[in-house]
Amino acid sequence: MGRRKVSNPLALAVLALLNERPMHPYEMSSTLRERHKEESIKLNYGSLYTVVEALVRAGFIVAARTVRDGRRPERTIYELTEPGRVELYDWMAELVGTPAKEYTRFDAALSLLPVLAPGDAVRLLADRRLRLTAEVEAGHAARTLAEREGLPRLFALEHEYQAALRQAELDYVERLLAEISARTLDGIELWELFHADPDDPEASRDAVTAVQRELARGRWAGMRAILLREMGAHVPGGHPRPGAGSCPPATRSPSDPHRPEDPR
Numbered sequence: 001m002g003r004r005k006v007s008n009p010l011a012l013a014v015l016a017l018l019n020e021r022p023m024h025p026y027e028m029s030s031t032l033r034e035r036h037k038e039e040s041i042k043l044n045y046g047s048l049y050t051v052v053e054a055l056v057r058a059g060f061i062v063a064a065r066t067v068r069d070g071r072r073p074e075r076t077i078y079e080l081t082e083p084g085r086v087e088l089y090d091w092m093a094e095l096v097g098t099p100a101k102e103y104t105r106f107d108a109a110l111s112l113l114p115v116l117a118p119g120d121a122v123r124l125l126a127d128r129r130l131r132l133t134a135e136v137e138a139g140h141a142a143r144t145l146a147e148r149e150g151l152p153r154l155f156a157l158e159h160e161y162q163a164a165l166r167q168a169e170l171d172y173v174e175r176l177l178a179e180i181s182a183r184t185l186d187g188i189e190l191w192e193l194f195h196a197d198p199d200d201p202e203a204s205r206d207a208v209t210a211v212q213r214e215l216a217r218g219r220w221a222g223m224r225a226i227l228l229r230e231m232g233a234h235v236p237g238g239h240p241r242p243g244a245g246s247c248p249p250a251t252r253s254p255s256d257p258h259r260p261e262d263p264r
Contacts, residue, residue: 004091005058009041010051015060015080015088022064022079025052040158052078060084106169117195118180118188125177132170139163189214190227 196207
């Protein structure tokens with residue numbers, strides 16, 4: 001799909017409203033607020049008139065007539081054109097039918113999680129779990145209220161979807177917390193090595209030994225060179241030191257250039 005003439009999410013909302021009936025901008029704004037669309041669509045009501053003008057220039061909407069209510073200024077009523085109807089359908093078809101990568105803040109945080117020490121990550125993830133739990137419970141209460149008031153599910157699908165995402169995120173955070181706390185997360189030894197205190201020789205040796213033990217088992221072969229450098233940075237003297245149960249980092253099996261030989 002090529003670049004759209006008007007790509008502001010507010011433009012999509014305006015086209016959808018005018019697909020219902022002609023409206024003036026004030027009615028558009030009040031209708032969107034009444035339906036709480038800002039909870040699902042990133043709307044900037046201050047730019048509404050600018051968006052309307054852009055849609056007019058694109059030929060998607062047209063000024064149909066003006067009306068005056070008492071002493072209030074004249075208001076221009078806009079209606080959808082046929083090209084606008086085609087644009088609305090095409091835009092909706094793209095949004096519904098084509099998954100798109102969403103760059104969320106939590107995605108970014110998870111991709112950089114090793115920046116934090118494991119203990120800090122556990123504490124912060126626990127905080128997130130509490131907030132997510134509250135949001136999930138609030139979502140359940142909102143759905144119960146909507147059902148009591150007889151609101152058709154059709155008009156609350158976006159809230160249902162958001163609740164499903166929150167529940168899925170909560171489930172994921174709980175699993176991740178459990179794995180970090182139990183030290184069963186694959187790579188936890190690396191994470192602890194990254195945050196080993198170089199001023200604590202015993203802790204540094206323990207962290208290096210744990211990583212060397214996993215390398216001896218053939219794990220993380222693709223990161224071997226990087227890990228050897230990292231271990232060297234955490235061992236007094238600046239060189240990796242084989243410990244009990246580990247193998248000489250420079251020794252490799254002829255059958256596998258990445259797998260260390262058994263030092264025995």
